Amino acid sequence: MTKFEYRVIWKRQHCKIKSKRFALLGNAKKYMLLLGPTPWEYWGAKADDYACCSGRECGCSGMTNREESIKARETMQEIEFIKLEKRKVDEWITDEN
Numbered sequence: 001m002t003k004f005e006y007r008v009i010w011k012r013q014h015c016k017i018k019s020k021r022f023a024l025l026g027n028a029k030k031y032m033l034l035l036g037p038t039p040w041e042y043w044g045a046k047a048d049d050y051a052c053c054s055g056r057e058c059g060c061s062g063m064t065n066r067e068e069s070i071k072a073r074e075t076m077q078e079i080e081f082i083k084l085e086k087r088k089v090d091e092w093i094t095d096e097n
Contacts, residue, residue: 004086005021005022005087005089006025006027006028006085006086007019007021007085008020008022008028008031008084009085010035010083011080011081012076012079013078013079014077025086032082039069040066046065047064047066048064048066050062
């Protein structure tokens, strides 16, 4: 049976290239949501839903998922690219040593 391994590669401006490996394609695509323009979809949330509460319960100021994402990314460098790669994983071979 042919097995594949998937790798998400991304680079932010003025930073080194980073990568993360996955065994399943679905998990790799889901991880790409965190790096993309709509990270709230990773959790299955909607953009205009409250991130925590309405702001009266815990003092979080009642920001929506979209607002919280924009605020969190203000201090981050812009992403230059995001790529998804796959490679064939070979079978294990027994070493006779």
